[in-house]
Amino acid sequence: MADYVLEVKNVDKVYGHGETEVYALRNLSFSVKRGEFMLIVGSSGSGKSTLLNMIGLLDRPTRGKVIIDGVDTSDLNDNELSTFRNSKLGFIFQFSNLLSDLTVLENVTLPRKIQGTVHNSAEEARTLLKTVGLETQMNKFANQISGGQAQRVAITRALINKPSIVLADEPTGNLDSISAETTVQLLKSLNRKLYQTFIIVTHDRHQFGDVDKVVTIKDGRILKEEVEAKMQ
């Protein structure tokens, strides 16, 4: 039996009622194995970010199930979802979304503080920040570093709790080409090094090169699902 870290089963997301009803996602099903580097691609408005919100448990599907690490998340209440997000998921957003009133180090250790496992968290955060080349920026406030640096901090924050899945929504969308390339390489190297599952939403499939899986979305449906997708 395959070691699936994520199973999306018949997921619909519907906005509005009656005549104003709009399907953002329609009957989506796919699964992701542990340690895979997967892309969700599609044009703007295709539903890829909505799908990421469902997988990230930031929003609930209208129908269907999202199963993470064997847990059916539709059965979880709001508090349980928060705890689950904290321990099982890591988030990387397009605009890094660091808390500007906290330092780099405090931002990275925040998920651990939320979890209540602060022991050694600062040390682990320092090690991770060193991995991404930010050991000299640790005590700066988040709004005192560049966009590329902020995105690397966001990556470290996503990894600090050793989540089952790291979700990234257009992680290079707000970066210049050099920073974008650095970020892509960093994500891929972390995937190999930590055997960490990454699910990346992007509209630029070519930026990521060879990956384990690509799911293409169009009009809320899966258009194509490629396994061990090689760049043509």
Next chain:
Amino acid sequence: MDYRAQIGIRFITRRKGSLIAASLAVAIAILVVQVNSVIFQGLYDAIVRDQINYRFGHVYITREEDFITKSDFVLVNWLERIPYVQAAAPRIDSSASINATIDGKIIRDYSVPVIGVDPVLDREASTMAQTVGDGQYVSYRNSVVLGAIVDRDLGGPQVGDTIKLKFKDQHGNDVLRRLTVVGITSTAGSVGLDNSIIMNIDTLREIIDRPHQTQSIIVRLNDPTKDQDVKDLFLAAFPSNADKFKAQTIEESAETTLRGFRSGIALINLVGYFGMMSSAFAVVTIQMMQVTSKTRDIGVMRAIGSKRKDVLLVFIFQGMVIGAIGAGLGTAMGVAYTAYAKETHMTFQGSLPLEVKYNWTSIIQTDIMAFVLAIVASIYPAYKATKLEPVEAMRVG
């Protein structure tokens, strides 16, 4: 430090404008209450002080519906044996008619209160003697001290001059008596000495034909908190129905005067507390602005695992910071104002010196109230913050 406290403190301390505005709102509310307290409680205490000093002492002994016939010497000696009693003095009150004149012409005839005092005992039991600005206190028979207004109405007689006053004795007969002015008294406030005449108690007893009688005995204590004890001791020692003594503490004897002031103070305090409510609205507004400006941060916190109650606590901690800084600032300003009022011997309307005290109980109560109010005012904005769904919050910005 708890991460919610850390984020709450950072959110507000790194928005200096919001912090200053919110803290000032709390501080000014405390200052208003403190200023009210200094002025109006100070005025109240000043009136109590003057009523004790001039009129009633700490304990005021009279006889129900009549004059005291028991020897004042016996009563004063008995009272002065109580350790809490500093001094006691007999008094008798009456009235006299005077002709008010302007430039030597009589313009009206009116009655003024006359207070008969024991020249020796009264100096110990009251501070009335210290109000004589010109001349001296009554010392010998047929001497009078005129209140400043009475002196003015009489055409301004000087110390050493004689005046003629018309009294009525206890039988209703007019008694004309020529008396020597030995001093002019001037007091601030509402105790009415400026409208009175002070004279030797034995002279007044003789004029109104009440030999050996006393209207009241004022008792000054060295420990004012023991007034009820002294009152109880006295009434226990003189229980005879024949004596029908009535003993009252200052709160009881000056009740009529003080009742009105107490209502006034309550009203003024209410105004102060309404001011505090206004400051709470200011805190609500500033906190709502904070929630709006931090929507994305709230979304991030929720996304990475913070629960709704954690978000609530962030803004409650923020309210605590505002409350603590505002209370500290308000206390500093309030204490500074109190110190200023005390050092400068602040007066009410330029006359009555206020009785300024550092009322720490009241200061702490006001601080706690302001602190709690800042937290309570943060509950609604904090609640609104918890209602933000992570996915919606993330879309902002």
